[in-house]
Amino acid sequence: MLTRRSLIGLGVAGALAPVGGTAYAAAIRPLPIGLFVAGGDAPAVSDEWLAAEVAEANRLFAPQQLSIVEAWRRPLPGVGAAIETAADRDALAKHLVDGAINVFVVASLRDIDDPKRMRMGVRWRLRKNLQKSYVVLSAAAYSTTLCHELGHELGLPHSHVVDNVMSYKRERP
Numbered sequence: 001m002l003t004r005r006s007l008i009g010l011g012v013a014g015a016l017a018p019v020g021g022t023a024y025a026a027a028i029r030p031l032p033i034g035l036f037v038a039g040g041d042a043p044a045v046s047d048e049w050l051a052a053e054v055a056e057a058n059r060l061f062a063p064q065q066l067s068i069v070e071a072w073r074r075p076l077p078g079v080g081a082a083i084e085t086a087a088d089r090d091a092l093a094k095h096l097v098d099g100a101i102n103v104f105v106v107a108s109l110r111d112i113d114d115p116k117r118m119r120m121g122v123r124w125r126l127r128k129n130l131q132k133s134y135v136v137l138s139a140a141a142y143s144t145t146l147c148h149e150l151g152h153e154l155g156l157p158h159s160h161v162v163d164n165v166m167s168y169k170r171e172r173p
Contacts, residue, residue, distance in 0.1 A: 032071035033150070034100035036092075038081040044107040044139045053137070057147035060165050068150065071100040081107035083136060084115075086127065092134065093126045101153055102134040103146070109138040121145040123152035 033054075038044045050073075058067050076095065083089055083106050092104050111117035120141040126132040135149040144165050151166050159166040 030067040030069035031150075032100040033068050033103050034071050034097050035073040036076040036095055036102065036104045037073065038076040038104070038106045040075060040077075043075075044081045045105055049139070050105065052143060053141070053146040056143040057150060060144065060147045061150075068101075072097075076104060076106075082110075083108065084110045086112045089122070089124045089136060090127055092124070092136065093129075093132055096132060096134060101150065103149075104134060104136045105139070106136060107139050109136055109140075121149040123149045 035050060037050070050070075054068060054070060061067055076092075083092075083104075089112070095104075096102050109119045109122065111119050118140065119138060121135065121137045123133060123135055133153060135146070135153060137146055137149065147165050156166050158168065160169070161167055162169045162171050
């Protein structure tokens with residue numbers, strides 16, 4: 001999880017500053033994300049798909065004066081586009097780069113607790129070093145999934161409020 005100290009290191013000096021006992025985001029600069037895209041010559045997602053995910057995250061973060069910006073994009077070498085196990089998720093950590101929230105975009109992401117289910121995204125912490133965390137985003141993700149997972153990376157829990165980006169409950173698609 002990003003802490004106040006790590007957010008300052010990323011250039012978001014006032015992010016999550018407490019006001020009246022609650023936290024709010026007051027970004028001085030955009031929050032950088034770095035994208036790793038699986039698939040090599042046949043990327044798991046198109047440039048347009050990635051741009052739409054980032055645009056929707058920015059739309060949803062805007063009321064909090066928080067924005068994200070793509071710091072870099074790199075192919076994900078030597079990793080299959082299907083993430084099936086916890087070990088597969090852990091293996092992504094060898095690619096982590098300092099200075100941005102690392103987002104790994106893959107073709108598919110299996111639920112490790114119920115292998116019959118697929119996931120759209122997950123905020124993952126390396127099991128042998130919980131200080132290292134990153135986002136894994138499936139090509140099947142909704143347009144709000146990146147924002148949801150970045151919310152977890154910023155410390156937000158799930159919400160029970162219907163249609164909240166941090167909730168699993170939806171009345172509208």
